[in-house]
Amino acid sequence: MARRGLNIYRRKDGRWEGRYKNGFRADGKVRYSSVYGKSYSAVRVILEEKRTELLKNISHPSSCTVGELVDSWLSDLKNRVKESTYSNYCMKLKKHILPHFERQKYSALTADDINDFTAEKIRSGLSEKYVADIIVLLKSVAKFGRKRYGYADMIEYAAMPRTLKISEKKLLTRSEQSVLKAALLKAPDNSNIGIMLSAATGIRIGELCALKWSDFDFEKSVMTVKRTVQRISRANARGTHIIISSPKSAASAREIPLPEFLVPFLNSNRSKDSDLILSGSEKIIEPRTMQYRFKSILKKAGLPSVNFHALRHMFATNCIELGFDVKTLSEILGHSSVQVTLNRYVHSSMERKRYCMKLFEDNFFSL
Numbered sequence: 001m002a003r004r005g006l007n008i009y010r011r012k013d014g015r016w017e018g019r020y021k022n023g024f025r026a027d028g029k030v031r032y033s034s035v036y037g038k039s040y041s042a043v044r045v046i047l048e049e050k051r052t053e054l055l056k057n058i059s060h061p062s063s064c065t066v067g068e069l070v071d072s073w074l075s076d077l078k079n080r081v082k083e084s085t086y087s088n089y090c091m092k093l094k095k096h097i098l099p100h101f102e103r104q105k106y107s108a109l110t111a112d113d114i115n116d117f118t119a120e121k122i123r124s125g126l127s128e129k130y131v132a133d134i135i136v137l138l139k140s141v142a143k144f145g146r147k148r149y150g151y152a153d154m155i156e157y158a159a160m161p162r163t164l165k166i167s168e169k170k171l172l173t174r175s176e177q178s179v180l181k182a183a184l185l186k187a188p189d190n191s192n193i194g195i196m197l198s199a200a201t202g203i204r205i206g207e208l209c210a211l212k213w214s215d216f217d218f219e220k221s222v223m224t225v226k227r228t229v230q231r232i233s234r235a236n237a238r239g240t241h242i243i244i245s246s247p248k249s250a251a252s253a254r255e256i257p258l259p260e261f262l263v264p265f266l267n268s269n270r271s272k273d274s275d276l277i278l279s280g281s282e283k284i285i286e287p288r289t290m291q292y293r294f295k296s297i298l299k300k301a302g303l304p305s306v307n308f309h310a311l312r313h314m315f316a317t318n319c320i321e322l323g324f325d326v327k328t329l330s331e332i333l334g335h336s337s338v339q340v341t342l343n344r345y346v347h348s349s350m351e352r353k354r355y356c357m358k359l360f361e362d363n364f365f366s367l
Helices: 040-059 066-077 083-101 111-123 128-149 174-186 190-201 205-210 260-269 287-300 310-321 326-333 338-345 350-366
Strands: 008-010 016-024 030-037 222-225 228-233 240-245 254-257
Touching: 008 040, 016 040, 030 040, 066 083, 066 128, 083 111, 083 128, 083 228, 083 240, 111 128, 174 190, 174 287, 190 205, 190 260, 190 287, 190 310, 205 228, 205 287, 228 287, 254 326, 310 326, 310 338, 326 338
Parallel strands: none
Antiparallel strands: 008 016, 016 030, 222 254, 228 240
């Protein structure tokens, strides 16, 4: 199997082989070349030299392809972003952008080409928001080409997809939330208490999966969020792998006061400080496993199927209804701004709308 992020393999004869893109064949498919060495590190050095040599050719915009410019951008970006971010960019490039534009000369790329590509992706069923993310990525590559090599920005005037208002997320009603709480506390094992913790603090599923007992200060009743678990695609290799990394953003590293009713349940399941709270050991319970467990609990309790992230939305909505100020809620959720909190995580149910309209009705003639 290739080492993470590089196309380097150990051969059966004991030698190491590294592969790199070296132009295109007559049939238009990517041509790969190989270098060999006695060790992984030796091959890596040779491989970087070859790639650097090839990248020199893209200083001539008339001969540079979109694929070559993307390769250069990724090489520049690799050590400046989180592994999960890099993996996400690679996935979008390989799945959407490169199959369409890889062999096209960058100097021949036009805004109309991008607009046609955008329309095609939306027709294929992708959401406007997702397609907009793809176009932003392509614009970042173009911006890099302008700054690094002095290329004209060939897609500066490409239109962004019209993003629709974020649809209301499917949530549980107040009565359904009560049924869920009762089901979780009836069997307070590690998983159920973890789910309750998410419902009562709004932490993300990846943050829950990364929590260790050392992250709890029971004397101060405070929980510290400083890691997240993700399953990401391997860059330049097949398959996925699990990583534990820093939270989503700087604002996501935070301290959250613990709801007091949960403290006895947490203490009853507590183990070594180095143990993850969901497994009671150093074994990682990954997010998709928690999704399955959550869905199973909902089904057994006779509740509608919602995804795990709905707990975060329900927490935010409940907090607003209880009178939380938005700034405090935003910091508890780990958002970089209150606008994210208001626009994405606060939902007004029909129950709440009826209550507000009744309040208005009762006071209408005194206004």
